[in-house]
Amino acid sequence: MVVEDTTRVKDYLNKTKLKYLDYVINPYVGCPNRCLYCYAAYMSSFSKHSEEWGEFIDIKRTNKKINTFKIKNKKVMISTVTDPYNSFEEKYKITRMIMEQLVNSEAFVSVVTKSKLILRDIDLLKRMKHVEVAMSICLLDENLKKKIEPFSSSVEERLETLKELKQNGIKTVVFISPIIPEITDFKRIIEETKDYTDEYWFDKLNLRSSFKTKMFKFIGDEFPLYKVLYENIYNKKDSQYFTELSEEISKYCNLNGIIYKDFSAGT
Numbered sequence: 001m002v003v004e005d006t007t008r009v010k011d012y013l014n015k016t017k018l019k020y021l022d023y024v025i026n027p028y029v030g031c032p033n034r035c036l037y038c039y040a041a042y043m044s045s046f047s048k049h050s051e052e053w054g055e056f057i058d059i060k061r062t063n064k065k066i067n068t069f070k071i072k073n074k075k076v077m078i079s080t081v082t083d084p085y086n087s088f089e090e091k092y093k094i095t096r097m098i099m100e101q102l103v104n105s106e107a108f109v110s111v112v113t114k115s116k117l118i119l120r121d122i123d124l125l126k127r128m129k130h131v132e133v134a135m136s137i138c139l140l141d142e143n144l145k146k147k148i149e150p151f152s153s154s155v156e157e158r159l160e161t162l163k164e165l166k167q168n169g170i171k172t173v174v175f176i177s178p179i180i181p182e183i184t185d186f187k188r189i190i191e192e193t194k195d196y197t198d199e200y201w202f203d204k205l206n207l208r209s210s211f212k213t214k215m216f217k218f219i220g221d222e223f224p225l226y227k228v229l230y231e232n233i234y235n236k237k238d239s240q241y242f243t244e245l246s247e248e249i250s251k252y253c254n255l256n257g258i259i260y261k262d263f264s265a266g267t
């Protein structure tokens with residue numbers, strides 16, 4: 001793993017056109033979690049690294065303080081192309097330093113992670129005016145999780161983390177993302193987590209570049225029955241599967257009084 005600790009950036013805040021958001025903060029470039037489906041791998045082309053995505057991490061540094069006036073009442077997500085509580089955060093504490101700056105802001109802060117390390121910062125989360133923690137969960141089967149998301153917290157750890165956050169009065173979200181066709185069972189995840197989850201978010205599996213090849217190989221090896229479906233969705237661009245799934249999500253959530261956001265609807 002190549003660690004670059006001299007990466008200077010102008011500002012931690014970046015404006016975004018992503019749905020439901022105004023700003024994003026990514027404390028690191030790169031992500032050591034190495035999820036098989038990683039949608040963020042395209043970020044490699046914006047770095048100076050020749051190593052593969054997942055093999056490098058840049059620790060972002062800046063002297064500029066976050067302009068909390070600029071983000072008053074704005075929606076800020078930490079993070080979109082890395083896990084802000086990835087294993088390097090234990091040592092470098094960039095996310096914690098950013099959270100310390102946000103504590104007294106009036107921004108609506110959403111923290112997205114797959115890591116139990118977020119519990120380290122519960123003192124800060126409890127002091128923030130508008131904050132929610134979104135735990136990404138796309139599978140409940142630990143054996144399958146190990147194959148698809150090998151280096152992030154276990155399913156059990158993520159569920160326990162959510163419970164602890166909830167017990168401490170923090171708004172909790174389960175981000176069912178990515179929805180891996182025929183493998184992610186969104187209803188089972190909701191059933192399992194609904195007692196300590198305030199809201200659900202959904203996003204579909206997008207496949208790009210070498211990660212498409214990796215996922216196709218995985219499906220071919222582990223779920224050969226679904227090969228045709230994946231061909232249709234990702235090679236023939238057939239949108240029917242996800243259109244129908246979005247309708248099913250909407251119907252299920254409305255029927256069961258579940259608050260939700262579907263990040264993939266209409267895209």
Ligand code: SF4
Nearest residue numbers: 031033034035038082
């Ligand atoms: S946690 Fe997110 S950014 Fe990191 S490897 Fe997984 S999908 Fe990619």
